[in-house]
Amino acid sequence: MISTPSYINLFSSGELRRRAELAREIITSCTLCPHECRVDRTAGGRGKCRSGEKPVVSSFHAHMGEESCLVGRNGSGTIFFTNCNLACVFCQNYDISQLGYGDEVSFERLAEMMLALQKRGCHNINLVTPTHMVYAILEALLLAVPAGLRVPLVYNSGGYDSVETLALLDGVIDIYMPDFKYADDETARNLSGARDYPERAKAALKEMHRQVGDLLIDSRGIAERGLLVRHLVLPNDLAGTGAAMRFLAWLSRDTYVNIMDQYHPEYRANEIFDLRRRATLDEYDAAVRSALDAGLHRLDDRRRRW
Numbered sequence: 001m002i003s004t005p006s007y008i009n010l011f012s013s014g015e016l017r018r019r020a021e022l023a024r025e026i027i028t029s030c031t032l033c034p035h036e037c038r039v040d041r042t043a044g045g046r047g048k049c050r051s052g053e054k055p056v057v058s059s060f061h062a063h064m065g066e067e068s069c070l071v072g073r074n075g076s077g078t079i080f081f082t083n084c085n086l087a088c089v090f091c092q093n094y095d096i097s098q099l100g101y102g103d104e105v106s107f108e109r110l111a112e113m114m115l116a117l118q119k120r121g122c123h124n125i126n127l128v129t130p131t132h133m134v135y136a137i138l139e140a141l142l143l144a145v146p147a148g149l150r151v152p153l154v155y156n157s158g159g160y161d162s163v164e165t166l167a168l169l170d171g172v173i174d175i176y177m178p179d180f181k182y183a184d185d186e187t188a189r190n191l192s193g194a195r196d197y198p199e200r201a202k203a204a205l206k207e208m209h210r211q212v213g214d215l216l217i218d219s220r221g222i223a224e225r226g227l228l229v230r231h232l233v234l235p236n237d238l239a240g241t242g243a244a245m246r247f248l249a250w251l252s253r254d255t256y257v258n259i260m261d262q263y264h265p266e267y268r269a270n271e272i273f274d275l276r277r278r279a280t281l282d283e284y285d286a287a288v289r290s291a292l293d294a295g296l297h298r299l300d301d302r303r304r305r306w
Contacts, residue, residue: 077117
């Protein structure tokens with residue numbers, strides 16, 4: 001059992017502060033994510049993620065609807081960051097990710113949120129859509145760790161992450177939980193505005209796995225450390241599930257994968273003919289079979305029908 005998150009040691013050695021300083025320098029010509037907009041966010045510049053210097057948070061609470069290994073008895077302590085570096089036309093949280101619903105908060109307030117969730121008994125701090133807020137997370141940790149933060153950190157991203165930015169999080173993040181949305185470039189361009197998504201996501205997944213390895217779950221069924229990948233089944237196999245599963249099996253046949261069936265047409269999905277319906281049960285079952293055929297065996301394939 002891992003009793004002490006590694007970010008504690010990074011704080012004690014001064015390395016966490018060094019990482020935070022590097023991240024702050026990056027946002028003066030922002031290359032936190034693969035878009036590499038190079039705007040000065042400290043001077044009011046806003047790139048693809050439409051975000052400035054201070055974090056914007058839509059909500060924070062003990063979430064009981066995440067994967068069971070994150071939720072346990074007391075919930076996953078989710079902090080939902082506003083805005084996103086992807087522009088998914090079917091986003092179910094589009095009011096947060098695309099329309100900017102949320103409130104700007106200080107680094108001190110972000111640290112207070114982390115500590116409040118820990119006090120409530122949450123098993124982890126689940127940082128939702130964190131890619132464009134890495135520097136703010138590091139700044140908040142400099143305040144939260146000396147105040148007693150001790151639970152694992154979950155990096156819950158869309159998968160469009162920079163390997164260079166992930167390197168700043170080596171030893172900071174305990175559990176990586178990225179999406180692996182698409183295997184095809186053109187689909188990624190048409191649906192999320194990022195043609196290089198497959199290439200970037202694969203590189204990010206390799207770096208995440210290098211840092212934390214396969215998912216470790218303790219005797220209580222609670223995740224402690226490792227990689228957990230989400231894949232949303234889309235109608236007409238737009239996600240390229242078979243190719244995605246083969247890559248994950250190549251990465252490690254012990255990769256823990258949540259094959260999700262909760263897609264429904266939302267936001268601007270009706271503009272894309274192939275997205276105007278939900279995936280069928282047959283399509284979902286085919287997605288699960290493709291994972292098993294690839295050699296994956298740690299599947300969370302609960303049908304989350306709404």
